[in-house]
Amino acid sequence: MASQLSLSDFQQLIRDMYLEKDRQRGVDATFMWLMEEVGELASALREGTPEELRGEFADVLAWLTTIANVADIDLTQAVREKYGDGCPGCGALVCCCEGEKP
Structure with a gap:
């Protein structure tokens, strides 16, 4: 696989x-x-090794991607549309929204 x-x-x-x-x-x-994988990631964030964290992040991404595939959603398009021009809240490339979210 390519790097x-x-x-x-x-x-x-x-x-x-x-x-x-x-x-x-x-x-x-x-x-x-x-x-289930998000729960495993939560555990790894609390007490996992860097190797365990990488594995759990990869698993969460894989299962999210699986759902997108079943729902026929192009993730690249979705990310580009939502975040490609900056923060969806304030529009800036470096978020300047007040509060915790976005």
Whole structure:
């Protein structure tokens, strides 16, 4: 595998490996897998090694990508539309929104 992997490349890789199984499982069951992985990431953030953290971040991204594939969402397009011109709240490239969110 190449040292650089774009979001689009990653989404295609996950699609190629798992799409048929993912479609059979469906969005609801796949979302539950994502939530399990988010829980594992939370644990790793508290007491995991850097290697464990990398693995859990990768798992969360993979399951999120799986849901996007089943829902027929292009993640690159979604990210570009939402964040490509800056913060969705204030529009600045460096957020200057007041408060905790966005």
